Amino acid sequence: MKVCSTESVAQQDVTMPGAQGCQVRWLVGREDGAPNFAMRQFEVEPGGFTPRHHHPYEHEVYVLEGEGEVWEGDRRHPIRGGDVILVRPDELHQFRNTSTQSLKFLCLIPNSADNRPASERPECGFVATKGVGD
């Protein structure tokens, strides 16, 4: 079991072309022993956005806080904390922070879409990384 706080996971700039003002924390990944899918938390600053792109894998997104928009091709949907988005494979999409506060969301992808180089994957943590209450 892995148990940790979001804040204990290193936050990295998103350097993918087309992204602006985005940071990411890889909360759960294959390096933790997750067999099928990865959980990341994104934080987009006011005015920032993720790349406008499409790819053959899905996103499952849960908005934690803030307000913004998700673009489905040329159509935009307002989003805010508590909203859920499924971006299906090959759908053109982009997340934008249109507010004056941070936009934070979880975005999960299948492991097959995790193309981080090995150097960006931390060591496997097969122990709880949070204080134990017993």
Place this chain on the structure above:
Amino acid sequence: MKVCSTESVAQQDVTMPGAQGCQVRWLVGREDGAPNFAMRQFEVEPGGFTPRHHHPYEHEVYVLEGEGEVWEGDRRHPIRGGDVILVRPDELHQFRNTSTQSLKFLCLIPNSADNRPASERPECGFVATKGVGD
């Protein structure tokens, strides 16, 4: 693309033996066209708990609000909003709400572990179910 609020998704009692005071919303599932994994939101009332069990698939959990414990066999870890838990396949586990407020968390599973009968899967919703801002 599917875009909706958590509150727009029906909440159901968790009737699995061993669960007490738990409700679930299936936010994203195969009925939505999700090819690999499902996102559920659980709400556990004060004093409530999920079954103490193990199974051959993983849980990826994000605590949205509240406080409680996750048990890893006979070892307990305190959890609260913002915490992340990976329950690896075959790990004995249980979530407990030890507080006086609701404990809410997302829990994702691979589609292969989704054993809902067809009657409990809503119709596929291949359109945005949230107001469009354009």
